[in-house]
Amino acid sequence: xxxxxxxxxxxxxxxxxxxxxxxxxxxxxxxxxxxxxxxxxxxxxxxxxxxxxxxxxxxxxxxxxxxxxxxxxxxxxxxxxxxxxxxxxxxxxxxxxxxxxxxxxxxxxxxxxxxxxxxxxxxxxxxxxxxxxxxxxxxxxxxxxxxxxxxxxxxxxxxxxxxxxxxxxxxxxxxxxxxxxxxxxxxxxxxxxxxxxxxxxxxxxxxxxxxxxxxxxxxxxxxxxxxxxxxxxxxxxxxxxxxxxxxxxxxxxxxxxxxxxxxxxxxxxxxxxxxxxxxxxxxxxxxxxxxxxxxxxxxxxxxxxxxxxxxxxxxxxxxxxxxxxxxxxxxxxxxxxxxxxxxxxxxxxxxxxxxxxxxxxxxxxxxxxxxxxxxxxxxxxxxxxxxxxxx
Numbered sequence: 001x002x003x004x005x006x007x008x009x010x011x012x013x014x015x016x017x018x019x020x021x022x023x024x025x026x027x028x029x030x031x032x033x034x035x036x037x038x039x040x041x042x043x044x045x046x047x048x049x050x051x052x053x054x055x056x057x058x059x060x061x062x063x064x065x066x067x068x069x070x071x072x073x074x075x076x077x078x079x080x081x082x083x084x085x086x087x088x089x090x091x092x093x094x095x096x097x098x099x100x101x102x103x104x105x106x107x108x109x110x111x112x113x114x115x116x117x118x119x120x121x122x123x124x125x126x127x128x129x130x131x132x133x134x135x136x137x138x139x140x141x142x143x144x145x146x147x148x149x150x151x152x153x154x155x156x157x158x159x160x161x162x163x164x165x166x167x168x169x170x171x172x173x174x175x176x177x178x179x180x181x182x183x184x185x186x187x188x189x190x191x192x193x194x195x196x197x198x199x200x201x202x203x204x205x206x207x208x209x210x211x212x213x214x215x216x217x218x219x220x221x222x223x224x225x226x227x228x229x230x231x232x233x234x235x236x237x238x239x240x241x242x243x244x245x246x247x248x249x250x251x252x253x254x255x256x257x258x259x260x261x262x263x264x265x266x267x268x269x270x271x272x273x274x275x276x277x278x279x280x281x282x283x284x285x286x287x288x289x290x291x292x293x294x295x296x297x298x299x300x301x302x303x304x305x306x307x308x309x310x311x312x313x314x315x316x317x318x319x320x321x322x323x324x325x326x327x328x329x330x331x332x333x334x335x336x337x338x339x340x341x342x343x344x345x346x347x348x349x350x351x352x353x354x355x356x357x358x359x360x361x362x363x364x365x366x367x368x369x370x371x372x373x374x375x376x377x378x379x380x381x382x383x384x385x386x387x388x389x390x391x
Contacts, residue, residue, distance in 0.1 A: 009328035011358045013145050013304035014175055015197035015204055016348030018254075022201055025257035026250045033247055042241030045252050048259035052177065052200070053192055053210040054267070055184035060234045061255075062207040063248045066174040066195030069207030070096055072229035073170055073191045076209075076219040080104030082136040085126055085167070087118035091146035091335035096139065096172060103224060108135070114337065115295045117144070117151030120159040127163035137168040137190075143176035146334040148306035148343065149294045150180055157188040168215060174198060177208075178262060179303045179347040181271045190215040199303070201261070201348040202254045274302035277346040277355050280381040281305040284359045287380030288366060288373040293341055303347045304331065308340065310372045315342045322365035328358065352385050 010017050031037050049059035062068050078084070083106040086097050097107050110122055118140045127135060138160060143150045153171055160167060168190040173182050177192070178199025184192045189212065196206035211219075211231060219231050227233075233244050262270055278300060285292050285307050293306035309315045316339045319330045331343030344362065346355055359378050366373045 004327055006327070009326070009354075009358055009361060011345045012329050012331040013148075013198075013343055013345035013347060016199070016201055016345065017350075018203060019201055019258075019261065019349040021261060022254045022257050026254040028250060028253050030249050033249060034242065038249065039241040041249070041252055041256065042238070042243065042247075045255050045259070046238055046241065048256060048263075049208065049210075052259060052262060052267070053184045053194075053208075054182065054186065055192075055210050057185070057211055057213065058216075058235055058238065059208055059210045060231055060238070061243075061247070061252075062209075062229070062234075063205060063246075063251075064195075064207035065204060066172075066193060066207055067095075067099075068229070069174075069193040069195060069209050070099055070172065072207070072209050072226075072231070073193055074100055074103050074105065075222075075224040075226040075229050076231050077168055077170065077191065077215055077222060078103070078105055078136060078218075079222050079224060081106065083108060083134050084137045084139050085123065085135050086110070086139045087122075087141075087151070088112050088114070089117055089141050089147065089149060089151060090114050090144035091337070092144060092172065092174070093141045094335065096141070100139070114147050115149065115293055117149045117296065117299045118156060120152060120155040123156050124159035124163050127160060127165035127167060130165065133166060135165070135167050137170050139170045140172070142171050142173040142182060143180050143301055143303050145175040145304065146306075146337065146343075147293055148301040148304045149296070149299050150176065150301045150303075152298065153182070153189065154187045161188070168218060175303050175347070178258075178270065179274045180301070181267075184210045184212075188212075196251060196255065199347055200255065200258050202251060202258055205248050205251050206255065271302065273351070274347060276385065277350060277352070278302040278305060280352075280355060280384040281344055281346055281359065283384040284362070284377035284381035287377035288363065288375075290373060293337075304343050304345045306331075306333075306337075306341045306343045309342070313369075313371050314339050318342060318365060318369045318371055321369045322361060325368055326361040326364060328361040328365075330362070356382060356385075
């Protein structure tokens with residue numbers, strides 16, 4: 001049976017479903033991006049982004065994907081031949097490493113099994129050994145979308161400080177921002193990278209870099225070529241609400257509304273909601289007798305849960321059955337996890353009932369695909385959510 005009645009359930013870990021409020025906000029005519037109406041819009045979103053990143057410093061908004069914001073971070077802060085410390089926490093950390101190498105950056109890449117985050121103890125040890133201060137930056141993926149593992153950024157900052165090292169802290173929070181707690185200023189992050197289609201609940205098309213004073217200082221002396229990505233060229237017109245080239249006006253209307261939604265709920269409550277939904281999802285996985293990929297409980301992602309398939313069962317065939325029979329999209333395994341896991345996104349505009357619908361689809365899909373599992377995962381998730389309401 002192939003049913004397309006009702007709405008499609010999009011439970012990949014981004015792009016996330018776009019709320020009706022945001023879609024309505026974007027349903028606006030394009031305006032003069034040099035005029036007074038745009039000036040107000042630009043000022044609103046540039047200031048509003050600071051609240052989401054939890055920073056007093058500038059946030060640069062690019063018409064780009066998160067990959068563009070990755071590149072902006074590299075070309076504004078580093079020089080060819082610079083050495084950086086990175087961690088192989090998953091597919092996206094691997095891709096960021098590849099990009100850095102293309103720019104002539106020397107990457108010390110700490111291997112992991114993709115089941116845990118960047119280790120603060122290793123950060124401290126590596127930087128303490130670097131007596132000549134040749135490591136210019138520590139580059140970490142905050143929430144690794146391919147694995148469902150969240151690195152402990154605040155602890156990594158403390159490790160850098162304990163080592164007494166001047167390295168920049170460059171953080172990819174592409175899937176973390178707006179869903180997982182991220183405090184740019186308090187945690188001493190120098191650049192936080194993000195994008196529009198995850199916790200900000202927008203369509204793809206905007207990339208962000210939140211920038212510390214230390215990172216700005218580095219950008220004034222580095223030698224990598226840049227034009228489109230140049231922070232200095234962006235920040236000059238941003239000071240009055242404008243951009244140096246044509247911005248994505250309708251997405252900025254949506255961004256203003258998304259920021260309003262996050263501020264109305266309150267960031268602490270947004271983060272608590274995501275933690276609650278993630279805990280319920282893990283309860284469901286345990287109830288099915290399956291395994292969560294992340295092995296460190298302090299690093300469980302509030303954004304998504306990656307589920308390991310039983311030996312001999314393919315994740316892609318299972319996801320196809322779920323899509324064909326129940327019109328629900330689940331995330332694929334990426335890189336060396338291809339066909340070995342599936343990923344359940346529970347970010348953005350997701351609440352208890354939408355999550356329960358998604359988990360019901362997974363449990364029905366496990367049965368339809370004849371995947372070895374136990375029944376009762378949905379009930380375990382419901383029990384977990386109910387206990388949270390009673391607290």
